[in-house]
Amino acid sequence: MKGREFKDAMYDGLAKLLKALSNPFRLEIIEMLSQGEKSVEGIVQSTNLTIANASQHLQILKNNNIVKSRKEKQYVYYSLVSDDFLSLYQHVIKYAVHEIAELEKIMNRQREDNKSLNAVNLDELETMIGNENILLLDVRPSVEFEFGHITGAVSIPMNELMTHLKDFSKDKEIIAYCRGPFCVLADEAVKVLSEKGYKVRRLDEGYPEWKMKQLESN
Amino acid sequence: MKGREFKDAMYDGLAKLLKALSNPFRLEIIEMLSQGEKSVEGIVQSTNLTIANASQHLQILKNNNIVKSRKEKQYVYYSLVSDDFLSLYQHVIKYAVHEIAELEKIMNRQREDNKSLNAVNLDELETMIGNENILLLDVRPSVEFEFGHITGAVSIPMNELMTHLKDFSKDKEIIAYCRGPFCVLADEAVKVLSEKGYKVRRLDEGYPEWKMKQLESN
DNA sequence: CAAGTATTCAAGAATATTCTTGAATACTTG
DNA sequence: CAAGTATTCAAGAATATTCTTGAATACTTG
Numbered sequence: 001m002k003g004r005e006f007k008d009a010m011y012d013g014l015a016k017l018l019k020a021l022s023n024p025f026r027l028e029i030i031e032m033l034s035q036g037e038k039s040v041e042g043i044v045q046s047t048n049l050t051i052a053n054a055s056q057h058l059q060i061l062k063n064n065n066i067v068k069s070r071k072e073k074q075y076v077y078y079s080l081v082s083d084d085f086l087s088l089y090q091h092v093i094k095y096a097v098h099e100i101a102e103l104e105k106i107m108n109r110q111r112e113d114n115k116s117l118n119a120v121n122l123d124e125l126e127t128m129i130g131n132e133n134i135l136l137l138d139v140r141p142s143v144e145f146e147f148g149h150i151t152g153a154v155s156i157p158m159n160e161l162m163t164h165l166k167d168f169s170k171d172k173e174i175i176a177y178c179r180g181p182f183c184v185l186a187d188e189a190v191k192v193l194s195e196k197g198y199k200v201r202r203l204d205e206g207y208p209e210w211k212m213k214q215l216e217s218n
Numbered sequence: 219m220k221g222r223e224f225k226d227a228m229y230d231g232l233a234k235l236l237k238a239l240s241n242p243f244r245l246e247i248i249e250m251l252s253q254g255e256k257s258v259e260g261i262v263q264s265t266n267l268t269i270a271n272a273s274q275h276l277q278i279l280k281n282n283n284i285v286k287s288r289k290e291k292q293y294v295y296y297s298l299v300s301d302d303f304l305s306l307y308q309h310v311i312k313y314a315v316h317e318i319a320e321l322e323k324i325m326n327r328q329r330e331d332n333k334s335l336n337a338v339n340l341d342e343l344e345t346m347i348g349n350e351n352i353l354l355l356d357v358r359p360s361v362e363f364e365f366g367h368i369t370g371a372v373s374i375p376m377n378e379l380m381t382h383l384k385d386f387s388k389d390k391e392i393i394a395y396c397r398g399p400f401c402v403l404a405d406e407a408v409k410v411l412s413e414k415g416y417k418v419r420r421l422d423e424g425y426p427e428w429k430m431k432q433l434e435s436n
Numbered sequence: 437c438a439a440g441t442a443t444t445c446a447a448g449a450a451t452a453t454t455c456t457t458g459a460a461t462a463c464t465t466g
Numbered sequence: 467c468a469a470g471t472a473t474t475c476a477a478g479a480a481t482a483t484t485c486t487t488g489a490a491t492a493c494t495t496g
Binding site: 003008010021081082087092093095096100102103107110 | 299314317321405
């Protein structure tokens with residue numbers, strides 16, 4: 001193989017991977033799967049996709065070694081292929097959110113609207129661990145909590161939050177988190193709780209970022 | 219802004235960035251620019267692109283905040299927008315080369331052909347610094363060497379290598395490097411030199427990877 | 437300022453991506 | 467095994483990307 005052919009083969013392969021990533025719905029699917037495996041139907045429920053279209057996107061992700069699938073009963077469950085990929089995906093997000101002015105602006109506006117501008121980051125969270133006056137609140141669906149969560153967190157899915165208000169003390173500071181920086185559940189939780197007079201902030205990132213950080217520090 | 223709108227805006231923005239990266243020629247341009255700034259003509263010289271097409275690709279990279287340009291005399295010089303971007307790009311390459319079996323295979327075949335399979339990595343290189351019996355050889359064009367190079371390296375551009383053979387001792391081990399893992403100059407150097415009976419290996423990565431590693435360790 | 441050089445622009449053909457629709461397939465369960 | 471459910475497949479319309487071609491623009495330099 002000549003030098004030019006080799007280079008072309010490598011760049012073509014690299015471009016193919018990036019092409020597989022360069023679609024908003026596929027990115028959303030990746031974010032869903034970073035919470036744990038999901039069936040096609042499970043993915044469809046939290047996106048605007050039709051089943052057939054979601055399946056097509058999943059095939060593309062699968063052919064590019066981004067997700068893998070297993071079959072159980074009638075269901076096909078998809079999941080991310082490795083933590084190495086998750087780490088890459090999070091690097092992309094982190095870059096986009098901090099270095100692309102346009103995205104940073106959209107994010108800040110969203111957080112302003114939800115009174116969650118004053119977010120806690122993972123480093124700060126670490127200093128709060130074991131603090132009696134902090135309540136770490138996971139507002140993702142309970143399946144996702146069960147699949148994995150930040151140590152010490154309490155699970156109250158967003159749609160059950162209103163019925164559990166009595167469980168919170170107004171003396172404690174509540175830190176709400178969900179799937180990651182793009183996840184709006186934590187923003188909604190902050191909005192609702194702060195309007196009721198609770199001390200509440202959101203975590204800047206989510207469970208997958210915390211998980212990767214744990215892995216790296218070992 | 220509602221949750222769905224916010225999510226869509228974020229994923230659209232992210233997909234836009236990845237779309238800008240998902241073309242083999244644009245990736246090659248990025249690799250060129252990771253060696254230092256280049257004019258449009260400079261980029262065209264080492265790719266198969268026409269000037270107009272290279273310019274179009276550069277506009278896409280510029281509109282997506284990947285490269286920036288400055289004008290001097292008749293020339294427009296392009297360069298990467300930040301080291302944060304370079305770090306992201308290298309993460310993508312590293313993932314692709316190690317986790318995508320197809321690319322790993324192509325790479326290994328290329329290195330076999332050039333007798334450069336037994337490559338040195340950056341960590342090993344570090345242990346060799348100051349060793350009298352090692353010659354670190356930069357085979358990139360001299361402009362790129364001048365723009366930045368690994369500390370202690372000697373510059374002999376690939377096309378001048380044959381006329382400088384007498385400068386090398388067969389007792390020393392030669393480590394050749396160039397632009398990065400996809401760069402074939404170092405492979406060619408290993409091939410030529412090993413056929414002449416020199417002890418020679420290539421560096422797994424290239425100057426930009428070394429540079430980022432220096433930045434990270436500070 | 438005329439001639440030369442580097443770069444960008446604009447339009448259009450060729451190709452690739454995306455989504456929708458209506459089957460087809462591969463299961464499970466009574 | 468019949469009926470029901472989850473997922474994939476195949477084809478085609480709508481849209482986006484890529485490259486080529488032939489100007490146009492913005493410089494520099496004698």
